[in-house]
Amino acid sequence: MQALVDAIRQQGEILPGGILKVDGLVNHQLLPHLTREMGETFARHFAPLNPSKIVTIEVSGIAPAIATAMVLGVPMVYARKKKPVTMKEPIFTAQSVSRTKGGVVDLFVSSEFLGAGDRVVVIDDFLASGGTLRALASMIDASGAQLLGIGCVVEKQFESGREKLADLNVPIHTLANIVRMSEAEGILVEAGR
Numbered sequence: 001m002q003a004l005v006d007a008i009r010q011q012g013e014i015l016p017g018g019i020l021k022v023d024g025l026v027n028h029q030l031l032p033h034l035t036r037e038m039g040e041t042f043a044r045h046f047a048p049l050n051p052s053k054i055v056t057i058e059v060s061g062i063a064p065a066i067a068t069a070m071v072l073g074v075p076m077v078y079a080r081k082k083k084p085v086t087m088k089e090p091i092f093t094a095q096s097v098s099r100t101k102g103g104v105v106d107l108f109v110s111s112e113f114l115g116a117g118d119r120v121v122v123i124d125d126f127l128a129s130g131g132t133l134r135a136l137a138s139m140i141d142a143s144g145a146q147l148l149g150i151g152c153v154v155e156k157q158f159e160s161g162r163e164k165l166a167d168l169n170v171p172i173h174t175l176a177n178i179v180r181m182s183e184a185e186g187i188l189v190e191a192g193r
């Protein structure tokens with residue numbers, strides 16, 4: 001997605017620990033035209049799989065996920081990181097490591113909104129080590145739903161998440177790919193894959 005690649009080139013910043021800051025378009029401020037195009041692009045890519053639901057993780061996955069769900073006309077469910085009193089049992093849960101806040105986080109999805117018969121496409125903001133998507137995939141599996149594919153806005157190729165998730169046997173589609181980044185070289189970003 002060329003507009004996203006251009007925006008990352010313009011706004012992306014390298015932070016310590018191999019973190020790419022794109023707060024101006026993905027993780028703090030959202031740009032409607034860019035978010036809409038993300039949704040349209042994911043929807044075009046995954047529509048042939050005929051998903052019944054889009055699943056993501058709060059908080060930064062929500063915007064691209066709802067943009068995709070709106071085009072496809074299916075519900076979007078997001079895994080919560082704190083269990084509210086309203087959440088009905090049984091609940092599917094897993095743990096992941098937050099890359100931007102540190103520490104282990106719990107993920108919760110109620111069986112009220114995910115279960116056997118659901119055909120799921122997962123949409124998230126970042127594919128880095130793949131740990132968060134692994135955790136979400138385990139919850140989808142536990143629910144009896146079928147995982148059809150994974151879409152991420154930004155892939156950090158140098159963290160090899162795609163290879164680590166290969167055993168899930170589902171297509172992974174990303175919109176921008178960070179091949180590598182360093183203070184010396186800057187951010188080498190190309191179209192997703």
Ligand SMILES: O=P(O)(O)OC[C@H]1O[C@H](OP(=O)(O)OP(=O)(O)O)[C@H](O)[C@@H]1O
Nearest residue numbers: 058059060098099100128129130131132
């Ligand atoms: O592939 P991984 O190494 O697991 O990294 C990707 C995850 O890291 C971020 O979550 P984080 O908790 O940092 O942020 P968020 O609250 O902004 O969604 C991002 O939203 C992905 O879910």
Ligand SMILES: O=c1[nH]c(=O)c2nc[nH]c2[nH]1
Nearest residue numbers: 018019020027099126128
């Ligand atoms: O804002 C972010 N920047 C990153 O580099 C990253 N990696 C995983 N999750 C991330 N979130």
